[in-house]
Amino acid sequence: MAEAKLERILVLGIGNILWADEGFGVRVVEEFHRRYAVPDNVTILDGGTQGLYLVNYVEEADGLIVFDAIDYGLAPGELKLVRDDEVPRFTGAKKMSLHQTGFQEVLSAADLLGRYPQRLALIGCQPLDLEDWGGPLTAPVRAQIAPAIELACAVLAEWGVSAVLRPEPLAGDARLLANDLDHASYELHVDPAE
């Protein structure tokens, strides 16, 4: 059984929490971690906007689930799941900055190193607003956090892993994001775009 060989699974959220809907991926893993317990072979990671720093996490994974804000040209808040070879990977030599080292390059790097995850699921959400610096998630995107988690649980189940609902969501210090950056504290001090 292929499932039995799946040893390492990485559940990764990427994006910049300071740019409104850009924060979607990170907020999903934060909430997933807060509400669900996972077995030891599963790592839940807030990847932020880190580029090549993430290569070692990705290459160690046999199965990879990624949450991100993705522009598919859909209605704001629409979720889309793509898998395996449907997930694009490339190295953009024409980029202007190292800061454009996107996740596609991280995947490309893992591929070049010959250590690409066997299974890959990308759960993307169509953003409404990526330009509101310092802003919160918009309502249609925020509403997709729970459905995105459900989708990930279904994928994990398919891979033979069960995420178990915690009796109580994790409290303050035990959460993935601290220092006032957790979703609730962050949004206490931000105003949505006008």
Add this chain to the structure above:
Amino acid sequence: MGIQTPNGFNLDNSGKRVVVDPLTRIEGHLRVEVNVDSNNVIRNAVSTGTMWRGIETILRNRDPRDAWAFTERICGVCTGTHALTSVRAVENALGIMIPDNANSIRNIMQLCLQVHDHLVHFYHLHALDWVDVVSALKADPKATSALAQSISDWPLSSPGYFKDLQIRLTKFVESGQLGPFKNAYWGHAAYKLPPEANLMAVAHYLEALDFQKEIVKIHTIYGGKNPHPNWLVGGVPCAVNVDGTGAVGAINMERLNLVSSIIDRSIEFVQKVYLPDVVAIGSFYKDWLYGGGLSGKSVMSYGDIPENANDYSARNLKLPRGVILNGNLNEVLPIDHGDPEQIQEFVTHSWYKYPDESKGLHPWDGVTEPNYQLGPNAKGTKTDIKELDEGGKYSWIKAPRWRGNAVEVGPLARYIIGYAQNRPEFKEPTDKLLKTLNLPMTALFSTLGRTAARALECDWAATQMRYFQDKLVARIKAGDSSTANVEKWKPEGWPKEAKGYGFTEAPRGALAHWIKIKDTKIDNYQCVVPTTWNGSPRDPKGNIGAFEASLMDTPMADPEKPLEILRTIHSFDPCLACSTHVMSPDGQEMATVKVR
């Protein structure tokens, strides 16, 4: 119609306009527009960009002790260096002293970031401006091996190694439209390396990709976690327990030894792979000494890496501190971050509003009020700019100036200042490199010089990591395990109002944060980042910024394929607002080019 700028550049915007605009979802970004004359030589340059529009909107009323965690999120590349700058600013405002071990660990973290960033910048952003991947497919593996062995005793250099690599590379390229290496200007006339040098460089591209993962483990060990290491006002958050039976996550001898071994391997990789590659590649581009811009005139470095804890004066900093103006290498001027007359930001050509825009504002009094309007000669609309009007407002980046002067920051600036101060650790490697390439000192003031200084600094930084690691271990062995000072941790004893600043030398240049604290909360917070200096637009007097200056007078082989522009802009290791990871359904072009 030419104009001479006060900082000595002759601008002529009468020729064809070339627009290079990265395709990202955030409007503005780093975009370059140039005018070329009938020989395709750049005679006018305009750079515009999106930086964050004021961190103060997010930080106001928050706890100053959490500011580092927010600033760490500004950027996915400069993560730790923003956090370090932030804790220094808070410590400066509140008069908090850190223990010596914390100083050593912070230095190691910062140097580690330098080593990692320089290496990754060279191989994964910049090398492809000089190295033609497709040409590597034509290389003779035996000749490649001979070349590699002639420049270094790095063991991965056999004909079989390069042969295998070439087969792998061919497979990638054949996987469809050049596979991972799509979207580049392969075959461009500005590529000068023979196929063998290209193959060797591609091999090292892959080796560096693999090795960089080792370097960042140092951040995980001292920062407690990665990719977002923990920092602490008053010291560092990791406890030291050499017996290794204490708190979970404490630094024990095993971890110290792991750091030590990573440092040794980093030094080896930089000295046996990175430096020889830069020399080898440089030797084929000796006649391409464009891109100097401001570097031969005005450069600035805040300095960093304090030898002793809590002393940020020039004599205690291992990276040079000071300013050189108008090419006068005989005088390095002192910087005071707290002097309202020195560092000021102007917005005459930036999309912000000041009460009086002929004047600059010191960051403590900084204002970030947007005012998005195009100049009268701009083409297109506010949502779809075809051509900017540099006579009006044209960038989201403010124009910082030191006593009214535009300056370049970054590794080259640091090396020029260290050189001018006759510091042997900067002067000797520079002279040696110039001698190897048989180039005069003035050749430093170029794109290639910027690239070479970064490589030299990577070596310096790796060696300094060794120094501070040894210092740390010696102190711990002598019985000092203190890593944090929590005396003033509780806000009860803080003054009602306080202000401070913190500075570092980020891999890409001078970085500083300014903070005002009121009633224990953040009242104002301003960051002036390296790319604000380098990517700055014009100021009220018409001085152009470092990116703009660096593009002047560069000949382009083909304006439709602006490899020369990318090469020079890349040499600064520019920073953009980091929200660019957003994926596109298919491998998107990373830049559009329009010639009008």
